[in-house]
Amino acid sequence: MEGSRHEQQKQSLSDLIPVIDLAALNGDHIDEFERRRIITEIAHACKTWGAFQLVNHGIQPHVIERARAKACGVFELPNETRWKAKRSPGSLSGYGNGAVIADAVNNEIASEAITFGYPNSEADVIASIFWPRGNPGFSASIDDYNEESHELALKVVRLMVEGLELHGNLAHFQPYLTEHFGVLRINNYPASEHPTRDIGLPPHIDDTLLTIVHQGCEVEGLQVKKDGQWVTVPPRGDVMVVLVAAVCQVITNDNYKAVLHRAVPNRDKARLSMVYSAYPPANIFITAAPEFVSPAHPPLYKPFTWSEYLSGQVTHILNPIDGLQTVEREGETQNQTSESSESSSKLD
Ligand SMILES: O=C(O)CCC(=O)C(=O)O
Numbered sequence: 001m002e003g004s005r006h007e008q009q010k011q012s013l014s015d016l017i018p019v020i021d022l023a024a025l026n027g028d029h030i031d032e033f034e035r036r037r038i039i040t041e042i043a044h045a046c047k048t049w050g051a052f053q054l055v056n057h058g059i060q061p062h063v064i065e066r067a068r069a070k071a072c073g074v075f076e077l078p079n080e081t082r083w084k085a086k087r088s089p090g091s092l093s094g095y096g097n098g099a100v101i102a103d104a105v106n107n108e109i110a111s112e113a114i115t116f117g118y119p120n121s122e123a124d125v126i127a128s129i130f131w132p133r134g135n136p137g138f139s140a141s142i143d144d145y146n147e148e149s150h151e152l153a154l155k156v157v158r159l160m161v162e163g164l165e166l167h168g169n170l171a172h173f174q175p176y177l178t179e180h181f182g183v184l185r186i187n188n189y190p191a192s193e194h195p196t197r198d199i200g201l202p203p204h205i206d207d208t209l210l211t212i213v214h215q216g217c218e219v220e221g222l223q224v225k226k227d228g229q230w231v232t233v234p235p236r237g238d239v240m241v242v243l244v245a246a247v248c249q250v251i252t253n254d255n256y257k258a259v260l261h262r263a264v265p266n267r268d269k270a271r272l273s274m275v276y277s278a279y280p281p282a283n284i285f286i287t288a289a290p291e292f293v294s295p296a297h298p299p300l301y302k303p304f305t306w307s308e309y310l311s312g313q314v315t316h317i318l319n320p321i322d323g324l325q326t327v328e329r330e331g332e333t334q335n336q337t338s339e340s341s342e343s344s345s346k347l348d
């Protein structure tokens, strides 16, 4: 009885994760009223959930399916072959496992990932390591998906910025609207005999601008934290899940909230997720926009550049400006006050 009530509650919270339909933006004639409605829905989702689901997002189903099918082939290769393409320090592309944050309770990190930079994916180089005799279409399928994800990320960032109601005063946000680079990360979570003990990816906030997840239509695993509860994002093949990430929270001074999320493994089936992370421009100062700063609302986080972050000079993006809290990189001492402060780029 108690169990089924709990199930029902879990179910209804999943149903409440905003679903936003971008169909009105796809045609030649865009209805301004509809566009404004979409922007309002996105802004509301960014303020309340830090996450939303996009349908009619514009990425062609065959591009998604082809990339998923080709990516699956990577995880069917023998272990030693996969490690031949190990991502080297400083590179965005290559193979690695999902260990993100040193875990304190001896759980297994039950995931692996192959990453491809954007715009330079090196998918052809990686393919030639995995399949010396060739794998026609591998790099094209990854590059197509990477390109479309990048386009979608830019589209979503523009809508999110419009939702901030800056009345045309876009100066602070302009660099984020035009250029960015990123990483496509394809995660594989093998079926786990101990799904409640093992960890697919531990709770974390993405250390980027924005994340777009395609989790397939079959196996659930992505959960977001809302009002203290883990809420499962239902797997849907037609949905792209957008996760607000740490840089968005910094530049909006907490108007938009980065979402804490995790991936849990499944007992029976392996799960594959394709995750595009949009990076901010490399050399601008990432700091709160003047519109969100006043004597009553000073900037909450320390300014930094993405180059500093990538070179390891900045260890934690959501580092409060009062300096009370510090979080070190994986493997070093963690001095964290709450789970919600966890943050990681998973590029280590
Ligand atoms: O697998 C997922 O659904 C989420 C993956 C994720 O959070 C990540 O790669 O940052």
Ligand SMILES: [Fe+2]
Pocket: 204, 205, 206, 211, 261
């Ligand atoms: Fe993530």
